[in-house]
Amino acid sequence: MRVLGIGHCNDLAAMYAGMQTRGHDVRAYVRDPASHSVFAGMVKRTDDWQQDLGWVREAGDQGLILFETADQGTVQDALRAEGFQVIGGSALGDRLEADRAYGQQVLRDAGLRTAASHSFASYGQALDFVRSRRQRYVLKFNGAHNPRTRNYIAQTADSRDLAALLDFYCEHEASADTQPDFVLMEHVDGVEIGVGGYFNGQQFLETACIDFEHKRFFAGELGELTGEMGTVVSYAHSSALRVKVLLPLTDVLRDGGYCGYINVNLIANADGLWPLEFTSRFGYPGYAICEALHREPWEAIFRKLLQRPGAQHAGAFRSAVAPGFEAARDFAVGIVLTVPPFPHPHGYAALSKGLPVIPDSSLSPAERAGLSFAEVELRGHTLLTSGTCGYVGVATGCGSSVDSARSRALDLARKVYVPNLRYRSDIGERVSPKVLADLRLWGYL
Structure with a gap:
């Protein structure tokens, strides 16, 4: 190709x-x-x-x-x-990814329930709103280019900490180059889980995956919201969420000419599913972690995405499924490897850009396949850090359980040598057997 x-x-x-x-x-x-x-x-x-x-x-x-x-x-x-x-x-x-209010409306139109969400273009107005409501909210910025580190989940029941952050932003609003654009979404307790599928312009491929993202920078869910510091993925347990969440979106994606991977992040609890946001692209490190489970190469999957059957009639989403591709029925755990100053770009050139990246010489072919590098370059025969912020790559391990996959991923991460390398050692810990059992009990796995 x-x-x-x-x-x-x-x-x-x-x-x-x-x-x-x-x-x-x-x-x-x-x-x-x-x-x-x-x-x-x-x-x-x-x-x-x-x-x-x-x-x-x-x-x-x-x-x-x-x-x-x-x-x-x-x-x-x-x-x-x-x-x-x-x-x-x-x-x-x-638009589904960048305009959160629109994405939530599309989910509601597809028959899914969403948490209340309120749009703002002023920090001052949002601050007044939070102080008057005194309940827990999540701050999420619109637009593909807003850094994830600016999003914030209130830790107090009355959002006092979020109010303080909005007050801080309000003080700097006058000097900002652009008008803020964000939503405040009511906080929902439960298990955060995503479901992703491959849409060929007409139908979803039969193969879909679930994922559990770990977005905080530090172990123990501390620090900035980075996007992802590691993720648990499985293709084997996705059919229920594929039917409940992805397939109802078939008509709108077909009408919108969509072709590619798409993911919906959710909160699941005993009361139902609460979709939070779309990822309308291949996510990183998600695509690399998924690849560790694939039994077919990306180009074979792409060929299936480009095979366009005749259009299904509207409203027939439950049968709008195309043949899938072969994937292992294991779990995969991916751990993001970074160097300072990630997740912020400031000072990267002075601190870490150009550092040697040295995989252990004892790595097996399977282990090497589990290493997916990101911001690196090859000079001569030496691999060096490059790019803009210190995102070195992701180490992925697979296993029949989350714990076994996590253990293999950690073993692999420890075999990558970069000065001042950092990564979370707890990726996958919160995806416990009890969490998986609860999701099965509620009918989502």
Whole structure:
């Protein structure tokens, strides 16, 4: 295949490298100049993806354009209209992820229950709202480019701590370059779990996965909300959530021209499912952790995503499922490896950029396959940290239980040597047998 990857920071670089190793011709466009070094010496980079469209078209049905981010959906839609094979998302997908209020409305229209959510464009107005309601809220910013570290979950029952943060933001609002855009969502107690599926423009593939993200920087769920510091994934226990959450979205995704992976993050409890947000793209480290369970390479999955059967009639989502792909029935646990100053970019060049990354020489082929690097480059024969913030990669282990997968992931993380390497040692601990038993009891696994 000829694969043209288009992204901001080369987030799917390890995926490109794998396809390249398997004999495919890959070119990656990296929009952010500061990320041009990511996978330098390992993946071919192009400076102008539009100039490479002819190269993709010449390959016919073996040509593929792969988008990494949820902010280029209009471009994807236009390329599909021109006859290109495109995987990533769509303009609809961009809005589902970036506009939280809209995403919640789509979920409600699909028959799912959501927690109350309130939109704001002023910190002062939000502060007055929180003080008047005196209950627990979650602050979430809209837009694909807002850093996850700015989101906040109130720790006190009356959101006093959130009010203090909003007051802090309010003091700085006058000097901000742009107007804030965020929601306050009522906090719901329960088990946080995600369900993700692969949508081919008409239907979901039969294969879907569940995940348990660990978003805080420190062990024990302390520190900033980073996006992800590690995740537990399984393809074997997903059918109930696929039916309850993903399949009801079939019609809206089909009408919106969506093609790619999509994930819905939820809170599950004895009272029901509470969808929180969409991820309308391949997530990182999610795609790398999923890959450890795949029995088919990414290019085989992409071919299945590009096979478009005839459109199903509206409202028939329960039968709108295409054949899936083979995946192990194990759990996979991925642990994110970082160096200072992650999760913040400030000072990275002085602190950690250019450090050697040394995998242990005793690694087995299976262990090497479990290492998916991110912000690295190859100079000569030496692997070095690169990029913008110190996101070195992810170490993934698989096993028949969460504990066995976690143990293998930790063993692998300990065999990667980088000065001042940091990672959480508790990824997967909260996904206990009791948590899984509760989810089964409630009918979600």
